[in-house]
Amino acid sequence: MDALERFRKEFRKWVRALNNARGFKASADEVLERLEDRIPETMLRQIGAAFINGWLQNEPEANRGYFVRESDRKGPGGGQWMIGHAEKGRIDPCWELYVQLADYSRIRTVAEAHGLTTRLEDCLMDITVHAGKKLFLYVENKAKKGQAISLLNKMREYGESGFNLDDPDVGNDHLRKAKYLIQENAYPKYFALSAVDFEQMFLVEYSGVKNRFALHETNLSLTEPLLNVTIEGETVPPSIVDPLALEIEHLAGDKVWVSPGSGQTAYNFYVPSEGGDAIVMGVFEDGRIWSDFKGLGEEISNRLVNELSSLGIILDESKEWQFWRKDDRKLILVNTDPRDIARKVVAALFPLLHSG
Numbered sequence: 001m002d003a004l005e006r007f008r009k010e011f012r013k014w015v016r017a018l019n020n021a022r023g024f025k026a027s028a029d030e031v032l033e034r035l036e037d038r039i040p041e042t043m044l045r046q047i048g049a050a051f052i053n054g055w056l057q058n059e060p061e062a063n064r065g066y067f068v069r070e071s072d073r074k075g076p077g078g079g080q081w082m083i084g085h086a087e088k089g090r091i092d093p094c095w096e097l098y099v100q101l102a103d104y105s106r107i108r109t110v111a112e113a114h115g116l117t118t119r120l121e122d123c124l125m126d127i128t129v130h131a132g133k134k135l136f137l138y139v140e141n142k143a144k145k146g147q148a149i150s151l152l153n154k155m156r157e158y159g160e161s162g163f164n165l166d167d168p169d170v171g172n173d174h175l176r177k178a179k180y181l182i183q184e185n186a187y188p189k190y191f192a193l194s195a196v197d198f199e200q201m202f203l204v205e206y207s208g209v210k211n212r213f214a215l216h217e218t219n220l221s222l223t224e225p226l227l228n229v230t231i232e233g234e235t236v237p238p239s240i241v242d243p244l245a246l247e248i249e250h251l252a253g254d255k256v257w258v259s260p261g262s263g264q265t266a267y268n269f270y271v272p273s274e275g276g277d278a279i280v281m282g283v284f285e286d287g288r289i290w291s292d293f294k295g296l297g298e299e300i301s302n303r304l305v306n307e308l309s310s311l312g313i314i315l316d317e318s319k320e321w322q323f324w325r326k327d328d329r330k331l332i333l334v335n336t337d338p339r340d341i342a343r344k345v346v347a348a349l350f351p352l353l354h355s356g
Helices: 003-022 028-038 041-052 095-113 145-161 173-182 242-255 298-309 338-349
Strands: 056-058 067-070 083-085 091-093 117-122 125-131 134-141 190-195 198-206 213-217 257-260 267-273 276-283 289-292 321-323
Touching (some): 003 028, 003 041, 003 056, 003 083, 003 091, 028 041, 028 091, 041 056, 041 095, 067 117, 091 095, 095 117, 095 125, 095 134, 095 190, 117 242, 145 173, 173 213, 173 257, 242 257, 242 338, 276 338, 298 338
Antiparallel strands (some): 056 067, 083 091, 117 125, 125 134, 190 198, 257 267, 267 276, 276 289, 289 321
8 A cells, every 4th residue: 555545544543533532523534634734745654654564553442543652562552642632523633743753754764774773752752763772863853843943942052051850840841851861871872853844963962061962963864873873782671651651641731741850760740739849750760659748738649549549559648758559569660551540640630630
């Protein structure tokens, strides 16, 4: 099948799945026409090619057939919704994701031929390429050129001034993206920004002083740096936190934000509270989870305890902080369904927002 036709076939499936899940009556052809007016055909062909190559799949559950993830991702969930509800039954594409999946397909085509590993939503980054144990390339995707340029300018400012991993980044996507460059096991050699009709590859220079870095423009395409890379060691496994972060984002949007940890915790999920920003979930690299009951306050802590108890997760809100426990031992994230945890956590945090 032609790659463009394969994409169109999958897209119509997504619209039907969302219609069935939400009771909408949107026309797949009408939504597709709007998409093709905005996203270049070359990008849509790349996505179709990724399905033909077996790199992407739709989630199998009937109510999540419009979620797409990498075919080799293990465990439940972890997909990204390609279309969503805007208002009055109108369905809109999630524009940025089409740029991301197109770049993923294009990059993986070259990377795989040279023994490199390409991943989606890896350690909170849109696209990564690993050369064995080393993170070689990090790509950040935006829907529009202006968004990419704005991100670039702010990231450069942070790279020049320096920052700490525990600096507050509430609502500050630019700082979070800067943190991704210098989080543990990161420090990619190249960083790229991509949007519709825009892409720029940068060589990253790290000063080693207060997490400073510089982004040097190159004339390289997204795939050229991949042609001659030395592979060192074994590629690290995917982060077990990424599926949970995606599921939380689906349900809560930017009401909960995730940042790299500054201590033993790998990632912290923050939520606003009366005393400031509180950690609702701190997740270690090995999958242990803890919550800051003191920061969350009594009301939210009580709801969190009650919601998680239905999953067999035991917490004692009388303590200032506590590791999550199940079956008389500390819970390990890899042994749980991230969709279940996300639903319960969001229900506890935002009872009126949660839709089940």
